[in-house]
Amino acid sequence: MRRVLDSRSRPLRDLRISVTDRCNFRCTYCMPKEIFGRDFAFLPREQLLTFEEITRLTRTFACQGVSKVRLTGGEPLLRRDLEQLVAMLAGIDEITDVALTTNGSALAGKAKTLKDAGLTRVTVSLDALDDQTFAAMNDVGFPVARVLAGIDAARAAGLVPVKVNTVVKRGVNDHGITEMADHFRGSGHILRFIEYMDVGTTNGWRMDHVVPAAEIIAAINERWPLAPLEPNYAGEVASRYRYRDGAGEIGVIASVTQPFCSACSRARVSADGKLYTCLFAAQGHDLRALLRSGANDHELATRLRAIWSDRADRYSELRHSNTTDRPKIEMSYIGG
Ligand code: SAM
Ligand code: SF4
Ligand code: SF4
Numbered sequence: 001m002r003r004v005l006d007s008r009s010r011p012l013r014d015l016r017i018s019v020t021d022r023c024n025f026r027c028t029y030c031m032p033k034e035i036f037g038r039d040f041a042f043l044p045r046e047q048l049l050t051f052e053e054i055t056r057l058t059r060t061f062a063c064q065g066v067s068k069v070r071l072t073g074g075e076p077l078l079r080r081d082l083e084q085l086v087a088m089l090a091g092i093d094e095i096t097d098v099a100l101t102t103n104g105s106a107l108a109g110k111a112k113t114l115k116d117a118g119l120t121r122v123t124v125s126l127d128a129l130d131d132q133t134f135a136a137m138n139d140v141g142f143p144v145a146r147v148l149a150g151i152d153a154a155r156a157a158g159l160v161p162v163k164v165n166t167v168v169k170r171g172v173n174d175h176g177i178t179e180m181a182d183h184f185r186g187s188g189h190i191l192r193f194i195e196y197m198d199v200g201t202t203n204g205w206r207m208d209h210v211v212p213a214a215e216i217i218a219a220i221n222e223r224w225p226l227a228p229l230e231p232n233y234a235g236e237v238a239s240r241y242r243y244r245d246g247a248g249e250i251g252v253i254a255s256v257t258q259p260f261c262s263a264c265s266r267a268r269v270s271a272d273g274k275l276y277t278c279l280f281a282a283q284g285h286d287l288r289a290l291l292r293s294g295a296n297d298h299e300l301a302t303r304l305r306a307i308w309s310d311r312a313d314r315y316s317e318l319r320h321s322n323t324t325d326r327p328k329i330e331m332s333y334i335g336g
Contacts, residue, residue, distance in 0.1 A: 004305045006311035019054070021074045023103070024078065031332045049291075062092050066095075076101070083113045083119075086114055104124040104125065108149040110153075111154045119159065126148075129144055131143055137167070164192065165192050171209070190251060195212065195256040196209050199280065200331050217252055224244075227242055234263060256319070261313070269287065
C-alpha cells in the first residue's frame with residue numbers, strides 16, 4: 001500500500017460512497033420538496049456505478065490507504081440488493097470497516113441480512129421522537145416508531161453500538177434535544193447531534209438556523225452532567241462526552257462552529273462515480289468515465305493519487321455567514 005497525502009499533508013483514509021441519489025424522505029435541510037418534487041430528474045440507472053465498478057474503485061482506494069468505507073446516499077437502502085455490495089466490499093483485504101448511514105425506514109427488515117453480509121456498523125438518522133416534529137424535518141410524515149424499530153433490529157443483529165444522528169435546526173426540533181438525550185441515555189447507542197450545515201444551495205440555510213454544539217452540550221450538561229472524552233482516533237469528526245452517572249456516551253458534530261478541516265481525510269464518490277474531495281465542492285472528478293474507458297488499475301491509481309495530492313479544500317474554515325450564493329453540490333447526491 002502507498003499512502004498519499006494532500007497539499008495540506010492530510011492522508012486519504014475514509015471513503016464515502018453514495019449508492020443512489022433517490023430518497024423516500026424530503027428532509028427540508030437536504031431535499032426540500034420545492035426542488036426535489038415530482039419532476040426532479042434523478043439519475044437514470046445506467047449512469048449509476050454498478051456494484052462491480054464500486055468494488056473496483058474501492059479496491060484502488062484501499063491501495064492508497066483507505067480502510068473504512070461508508071455507504072450513503074440519498075437513501076442507500078433504496079438500492080436493490082445492497083447486501084451484495086456490502087459482501088463484495090467486505091471481501092477486500094485492506095477494508096476493515098464497511099458502514100452504512102441510513103434514515104432507518106427500511107432497516108427493520110434488512111439489518112440482519114446486512115450484518116450477515118459483512119456490514120460492521122450502522123448510523124441511523126433520526127431528528128425527533130414525536131411524529132409531529134419528525135414530520136416537520138422529513139416532510140413525508142414517516143412514523144418515528146418505524147425508525148426506532150430499525151434501530152432495535154440493528155441491535156438484535158449485533159450492529160452495536162448503533163450511532164443515531166440528529167440534525168438540529170433552530171425553531172424546528174431544538175426543543176427536543178434533552179428528550180432525545182433522555183431516550184438514548186443508558187441504551188448503549190450513541191446519539192450525536194449535528195449542526196445544520198450549508199450543504200448544497202437548495203435548503204435556504206441561514207446561520208441563525210444553526211444551534212451551536214456548545215449550546216447543545218450546555219443544555220444536556222445542565223440536566224445530566226457530562227465529561228469530555230478523548231477522540232477514538234485522529235480526525236474523528238464528533239466531539240465525544242460521557243455521562244458522569246455512567247449512562248453512556250453522546251457526541252456533537254460542530255462542522256459550522258468548530259470546523260475540523262485540518263484533519264479531514266474523507267473522499268466522497270457520488271452515485272454516478274464522481275470523486276469529491278470536499279462536502280462543499282462545486283465540481284467532482286469523473287471516475288466513471290475513466291472506469292468505462294477501459295483504464296487499467298495502474299491508470300486508475302495514478303489518477304486518484306494525482307487528485308488527492310492536489311487537494312487543498314478547507315471550506316468550513318473559510319465559511320462566512322452567507323454562503324448559499326456559491327455553487328455547491330447537493331448532500332443527497334454526494335452523501336453525508
Ligand atoms: N439518507 C441517509 C440518512 O439520512 O441517513 C443517508 C444520506 S444523508 C445525506 C446523510 C446524513 O447527512 C444524515 O445524517 C443527514 O441528517 C445529514 N444531513 C443532510 N443534510 C444536512 C445538512 N444540511 N446539515 C447537516 N447534516 C445534514
Ligand atoms: Fe433523504 Fe437522508 Fe437527505 Fe433526509 S437526509 S432527505 S433521509 S438523503
Ligand atoms: Fe472536509 Fe470540506 Fe468538511 Fe472541511 S469543509 S471538513 S475539507 S469536507
